Amino acid sequence: MWALRAAVRPGLRLSRVGRGRLVSRAAPPPPGPVRALAATGRYGPGGREGPGSAERRKANGRTPRAGEDEEEPEDEGEEEEEEEELLRSDPLLPAGTQRVCLVHPEVKWGAGKPQLTRAEWQVAEARALVHTLAGWSVVETMVVSTKTPQKKLIFGKGNFEHLTERIRGSPEITCVFLNVERLSPPTKKELEAAWGVPVFDRFTVVLHIFRCHARTKEARLQVALAEIPLLRSNLKNDAAVSDRGGGGSRYIMGSGESFLQLRQRLLREKEVKLRRALERLRRKRQLLRRQRAKREFPVVAVVGYTNCGKTTLIRALTGDEAAQPRDQLFATLDITAHAGSLPSRMTVLYMDTIGFLSQLPHGLIESFSATLEDVAHSDVIVHVRDVSHPETELQKVSVLSALQGLGLPAPLLDSVVEVHNKVDLVPGYRPPDPSAVAVSALRGQGLEELRVGLEEAVLRATGRQVLTLHIQLAGPQLSWLYKEATVQQVDVLPEAGAAHVKVIISNSAYGKFRKLFPG
Numbered sequence: 001m002w003a004l005r006a007a008v009r010p011g012l013r014l015s016r017v018g019r020g021r022l023v024s025r026a027a028p029p030p031p032g033p034v035r036a037l038a039a040t041g042r043y044g045p046g047g048r049e050g051p052g053s054a055e056r057r058k059a060n061g062r063t064p065r066a067g068e069d070e071e072e073p074e075d076e077g078e079e080e081e082e083e084e085e086l087l088r089s090d091p092l093l094p095a096g097t098q099r100v101c102l103v104h105p106e107v108k109w110g111a112g113k114p115q116l117t118r119a120e121w122q123v124a125e126a127r128a129l130v131h132t133l134a135g136w137s138v139v140e141t142m143v144v145s146t147k148t149p150q151k152k153l154i155f156g157k158g159n160f161e162h163l164t165e166r167i168r169g170s171p172e173i174t175c176v177f178l179n180v181e182r183l184s185p186p187t188k189k190e191l192e193a194a195w196g197v198p199v200f201d202r203f204t205v206v207l208h209i210f211r212c213h214a215r216t217k218e219a220r221l222q223v224a225l226a227e228i229p230l231l232r233s234n235l236k237n238d239a240a241v242s243d244r245g246g247g248g249s250r251y252i253m254g255s256g257e258s259f260l261q262l263r264q265r266l267l268r269e270k271e272v273k274l275r276r277a278l279e280r281l282r283r284k285r286q287l288l289r290r291q292r293a294k295r296e297f298p299v300v301a302v303v304g305y306t307n308c309g310k311t312t313l314i315r316a317l318t319g320d321e322a323a324q325p326r327d328q329l330f331a332t333l334d335i336t337a338h339a340g341s342l343p344s345r346m347t348v349l350y351m352d353t354i355g356f357l358s359q360l361p362h363g364l365i366e367s368f369s370a371t372l373e374d375v376a377h378s379d380v381i382v383h384v385r386d387v388s389h390p391e392t393e394l395q396k397v398s399v400l401s402a403l404q405g406l407g408l409p410a411p412l413l414d415s416v417v418e419v420h421n422k423v424d425l426v427p428g429y430r431p432p433d434p435s436a437v438a439v440s441a442l443r444g445q446g447l448e449e450l451r452v453g454l455e456e457a458v459l460r461a462t463g464r465q466v467l468t469l470h471i472q473l474a475g476p477q478l479s480w481l482y483k484e485a486t487v488q489q490v491d492v493l494p495e496a497g498a499a500h501v502k503v504i505i506s507n508s509a510y511g512k513f514r515k516l517f518p519g
């Protein structure tokens with residue numbers, strides 16, 4: 001169930017040609033601003049650093065042994081240095097222009113058959129992923145049925161031969177994107193040998209996109225953590241290959257440790273360090289959260305499927321230029337807060353979050369769970385939906401199940417405000433559910449109604465109310481209100497020596513006010 005914005009890009013047409021084959025007639029989309037790959041590494045000209053080489057370059061030239069306690073970096077400078085080292089890595093995908101052959105194995109029956117989506121949408125989503133990469137385009141799309149997706153070569157003999165013939169016979173193809181979640185290293189090796197070009201799975205492509213879009217230290221560390229399983233399986237495969245050549249299990253002189261054991265240990269150490277670095281950042285985040293809570297800004301978490309318009313909506317609601325929407329998958333990988341005000345002039349913080357995607361490799365979700373903790377600490381969740389998307393219902397199901405998986409408190413889950421976005425693309429749209437708010441974040445439609453709805457939800461969730469109180473200016477009431485509530489407006493009545501004061505006040509503070517100043 002892959003549902004991405006480019007799936008409905010105008011001009012994308014898929015038609016079946018010949019046996020089990022889809023040909024795309026899409027105009028190639030403009031390349032996304034994906035950060036250039038490092039010039040060194042597996043696919044770069046400068047050769048490749050061995051896995052774990054970064055860890056080996058310890059400041060004192062000594063590598064700690066497994067199980068040996070490592071010293072915590074003492075100051076922030078050292079922490080940063082360690083983090084930067086953890087973030088140095090080989091490119092996952094080749095740099096430069098790539099002409100991709102997209103191969104989608106269609107499982108027509110049996111346990112592996114996807115329950116919810118049609119092959120066309122899965123293909124469209126895979127194409128959207130490819131187009132997120134700068135300089136990459138899909139030159140050929142093939143949907144090939146298989147009864148044996150779990151087998152080493154994925155396809156039956158006849159279809160496999162047909163595929164091989166087509167790929168080998170098309171010199172313009174520079175790599176194959178096989179639309180499966182994960183390829184085992186032996187399968188990848190064998191397919192690459194048969195087809196003569198590099199073969200990538202969805203995990204690698206999504207991970208690469210994440211790497212390119214991660215901006216903050218935290219997001220970059222999370223991506224690095226998500227990469228560990230991939231590095232681990234590559235390691236096993238490399239070892240199996242070099243074993244055949246007699247190299248993998250050789251002992252390094254005097255160390256009592258084989259080369260494979262050494263690399264495995266370095267990888268374990270890298271994982272521990274990454275988790276520790278993330279934990280440090282998490283503590284900082286908790287501190288920020290507490291500071292925010294002190295200032296009592298209610299927090300509205302904005303969640304939704306990737307590319308549904310979360311960032312655009314936040315920008316429309318707050319006018320904050322720092323919220324940067326882009327027609328790209330996973331444009332936002334970092335949680336950011338943006339202040340905006342509701343009709344009663346109450347300030348709220350909107351939290352922009354990473355987009356959901358069903359069938360997102362598990363490791364990726366897990367490594368981002370710390371970031372998503374902010375959702376659990378919000379007062380209200382806004383679920384933005386792209387109602388112009390043909391698979392909007394499936395997207396909703398996948399977002400709700402992801403939210404449930406986050407273990408959010410029940411009242412928070414129950415109070416989700418559903419926003420139906422991109423209604424400018426669906427003329428005459430009316431939400432089937434009257435509690436949903438229809439908006440066009442891009443055109444600024446429906447925002448006032450949304451603000452009103454949000455205010456109600458925030459007041460309910462935080463146990464606050466907006467009241468206009470009649471007070472005497474001579475007494476301490478006004479200063480008490482300034483201290484204990486949020487004063488919105490003061491209308492002085494000079495003749496009476498009194499004022500009408502509009503406040504946002506918690507139920508408990510209002511109880512106190514009544515007790516202190518009866519009448």
Ligand SMILES: Nc1nc2c(ncn2[C@@H]2O[C@H](COP(=O)(O)OP(=O)(O)OP(=O)(O)O)[C@@H](O)[C@H]2O)c(=O)[nH]1
Nearest residue numbers: 307308309310311312326327330331332355441442
């Ligand atoms: N037509 C139309 N396009 C919209 C609307 N809202 C957002 N978009 C477009 O949808 C694309 C994605 O918008 P974003 O705001 O980056 O989406 P997002 O949900 O933050 O995406 P990720 O951060 O990648 O998960 C951009 O090209 C926006 O211009 C809308 O109301 N109408």
Ligand SMILES: [Mg+2]
Nearest residue numbers: 310311331332
């Ligand atoms: Mg975004």
